[in-house]
Amino acid sequence: MASIYKGYMGKVLDINLSTKRICEYPLSDNDRKLFLGGRFLSTKILWDELKPNIAPLSPDNIIIVMTSPLTGTGAPSSSRYDISAKSPQTGAIGHSNSGGNFGIRLKKAGWDGILIRGKAEHPVYIDIDEDQVQIKNASHLWGLNTEKTRESFNKRGSMVIGPAGEHLVKYASVVSQERVHGRTGMGAVMGSKYLKAIVVNGNQKIDVANREQFHQTIKNWVKLIKDHPATGYIVPKYGTAGFLKQLSQKNALPTKNFLYATYKDADKISGETLAKDHLIRNYGCVSCPIKCGRLVEVDGKTVKGPEYEILCTMGSNLLINDIEAIIRWNYELDLLGMDTITVGNVLGFAAELNEKGMWKNDIEFGKKENISQVLHDIAYRQGIGNDLAEGVKYLSEKYGGKEFAAHVKGLEISAYEPRAATGHALGYATSNRGACHLHGGYLIYLEVSGPINLEPLHLRSKPAWTIINQNILSAISAGGNCIFTAWTGIPTIAFRISNRMVLRLIQLILTGLFPVVDIFLRLPPSLMKFHLTLVPHSLALSLATGINMYFGDFFLAGARGYTLEKLFNLREGIGKQEDQLPSRFTDVPLDKHNPKSKVNLNAMLPKYYRLRGWDEQGIPTPYTLEKLSLGFLKKFTMKN
DSSP states (O other): OOSSSSSSSSSSSEEEEETEEEEEEEOOOHHHHHHHHHHHHHHHHHHHHHOOOOTTTTOOOOOOOOTTTTTSSSTTTTOOEEEEETTTTTTTTEEEEEEHHHHHHHTTTOSSSEEESSSOOOEEEEEEETEEEEEEEEETTOOOOOOHHHTTTTTEEEEEHHHHTTTTOOOEEEEEETTOOGGGHHHHHHHHEEEEEEEEEEEOOEEEEEEEHHHHHHHHHHHHHHHHHHIIIIIHGGGGGGHHHHHHHHOOOOOOTTSSSSSSTTTGGSSSHHHHHOOOOEEEETSSSSSOEEEETTTTTTOOOOOOHHHHHGGGGGGGHHHHHHHHHHHHHHHHBBBBHHHHHHHHHHHHHHTTTTTOSOOTTTOOOOOHHHHHHHTTTTTHHHOOOOOOHHHHHOOOOOOOOOOTTEEOOOOGGGGGHHHHHHHHHOOOOSOOOTTTTOOOOOIISSSOOOOTTTTTTTTHOOOHHHHHHHHHHHOOOOGGGGGGGSSSGGGGGHHHHHHHHHHHHHTHHHHHHHHTTOOOOGOOOOOSSTTTTHHHHHHHHHOOOOHHHHHHHHHHHHHHHHHHHTTTTGGGGSSSOOOHTTOSSSSSOOOOOOOOOOHHHHHHHHHHTTTTOBBOOHHHHHTTOOOOGGHHHHHH
């Protein structure tokens, strides 16, 4: 359905693989205005179209590929697009966001997104050439790894699955160029539909509402990013692993399946070591000035290098200090199509089960010789790989060890120790897709790894800060930018402060201001009719779309989308009892000399719910729904 707003192509594909029906999905401009794009717009469609309590790997599930209004406009780091469905890992809302060129290619083909229903009779791929959309036989591609599959489409934009997706590994990923949609098992959903790939081509123009002002804003924004210490130096030079050593030094680096948080060999797997000994060059997604990607060599071939998450989850978390081995496993996992975060957690949990005699599986901390074979066995569900393919939650229910099973809602915890940062821990517990550092608000940057920090174990301040970060980062994602663009929100001057007494004073002041932060969350958008210089996303969206959007409206969009995701989960029976962490994090202090170094969720969750406008059970109140323009959902909450 055509849109009055710019930045959108105004059309969404609707494809039924069972019936082979191809048509246009009738998306309204009201939904575009309220939910922007990406994960939020996808959640609204899933709410409308998906029946509750369906099996995630059944033909009844719907998978949605959705771009955003800034995708492909030239805005910095705006090649992002989202894949959403009911997650086979969690049974909750499933999202996975990534870069590459597919989202831009899709919009240039004239489409904002794709809904895919049903299940094909045999392996297929979807071929989109502007208005020419075909479902084609992919039997000749079934069984190929992601690299060979992508090569078969030459230089066309593609998103593909590998053997793990074909064998319905619960955490199978989707690959586009060298970028990976790793989390929540979207590759398994594609595999369950016999959908091997989607390829796209087109040359349409992506228009914006105010081209002259938009281009000047983008020019200023790119300069801001390039001049900022985090986005202009640290991440381009060392990649996402630039904080690894710092996290270890501050007792926040998961080690030995999250038993410890400091790794003696952190330097051997750090971003600095990767840059010094293995980096060929860095690279970035289309229109990204940050260029966090690493290119390295495996067997004489230039391939994508590891990011922070795998260097931790398959490094310190497995007590393995061999960075060359991790580089190889990273490449193998991309070929097989599996999420590196989950794999590292699964192996760490299996190693602890083995060590405790609860499941003899030949996976051991510090043992690297059999890991490549284990990865292959997981992808093809062979031997112990069949159990490992189900994830940590399943393993803990079958073999025991729930107290040290590092997951929330079935999604394995990403590579930051929760007990080192209570706000980050709260984000893990409340993230709608499970234990995700990004959807959880990435408060670790304001508690441990940033240039200035809140007191990491302070409790009363964290609910408000967690909500602010969750709303802003999710709105950034829905609008179409990489969330790394939020790093410029910390002023450059903060990186120049080295005096410990000054840093401590700033920490005390920032933490002590939490009553003011609490009040900020209650402000109506009408009192926030401004744009932030250091976080110019709302201005760019307004100029691109023509939607009258100030920072207050942008922030409200984040709260609205986050609440709709919560409602989706509630409808699936996932409520307050799932907003929890394993007892290793809530009952066992990280520092035996500091009893406060464990996560006191009971002290934070009630305030978190209250500040969000949810009741004591985490259910959004009718008043909150009206305030967020979600009043049409009041009947659902009244039933609960």
